[in-house]
Amino acid sequence: MPFENRETKLLVRLQYGDERAFELLFNQYKNRVKGFVHKMLPPNITSDRILIEVFMKVWIHRKRIDPSKNFSSYLFSISKNLVLDELKSSVNKKLVFMENDVLDGVMLNPEQIENSEEEMETVLQKVLQKLPKRRRQIFNLSRFEGLTYKQIAAKLNISENTVDTQIRKSLQFLRQELNNFL
Numbered sequence: 737m738p739f740e741n742r743e744t745k746l747l748v749r750l751q752y753g754d755e756r757a758f759e760l761l762f763n764q765y766k767n768r769v770k771g772f773v774h775k776m777l778p779p780n781i782t783s784d785r786i787l788i789e790v791f792m793k794v795w796i797h798r799k800r801i802d803p804s805k806n807f808s809s810y811l812f813s814i815s816k817n818l819v820l821d822e823l824k825s826s827v828n829k830k831l832v833f834m835e836n837d838v839l840d841g842v843m844l845n846p847e848q849i850e851n852s853e854e855e856m857e858t859v860l861q862k863v864l865q866k867l868p869k870r871r872r873q874i875f876n877l878s879r880f881e882g883l884t885y886k887q888i889a890a891k892l893n894i895s896e897n898t899v900d901t902q903i904r905k906s907l908q909f910l911r912q913e914l915n916n917f918l
Contacts, residue, residue, distance in 0.1 A: 747803035762791055769815055775907045776819045778915050786818045809882030863913045874899055875906040
């Protein structure tokens with residue numbers, strides 16, 4: 737059976753709580769999701785916990801999944817949001833636990849933490865905007881819309897190798913910029 741038809745059937749089964757369908761979907765997507773998460777996080781943060789959280793959310797919200805929509809995009813959207821949450825949390829922890837000589841032993845209040853979350857969101861948006869327009873477009877299609885390299889290549893009339901190169905350069909740049917900030 738064609739891939740999409742098989743996946744649609746698995747998603748329908750998942751909606752009804754079929755654990756085997758969930759297991760099959762997990763096995764099908766775990767490496768892609770983990771790779772995406774790993775590439776977006778600084779080296780000191782593990783991707784395993786986020787991978788588990790992604791699929792926990794899938795299970796918890798399984799009845800809301802639309803089998804006719806792109807499941808891969810759904811997974812990467814959850815992943816992206818969890819990565820952003822993790823990065824914000826990382827910034828908050830760093831701010832809260834800075835050495836005493838920087839903060840003089842004073843803990844940040846909730847308003848300051850909220851401001852740091854907004855600052856992190858702003859930094860992420862600025863970093864993404866620093867990417868060249870075409871590279872940013874390719875990155876967004878891959879990471880936020882869940883398209884495969886082949887689909888992106890066809891859509892933009894470029895080679896899969898070009899897509900791969902642009903994604904690698906994007907990830908390298910994002911990692912460097914976010915590590916500098918963190």
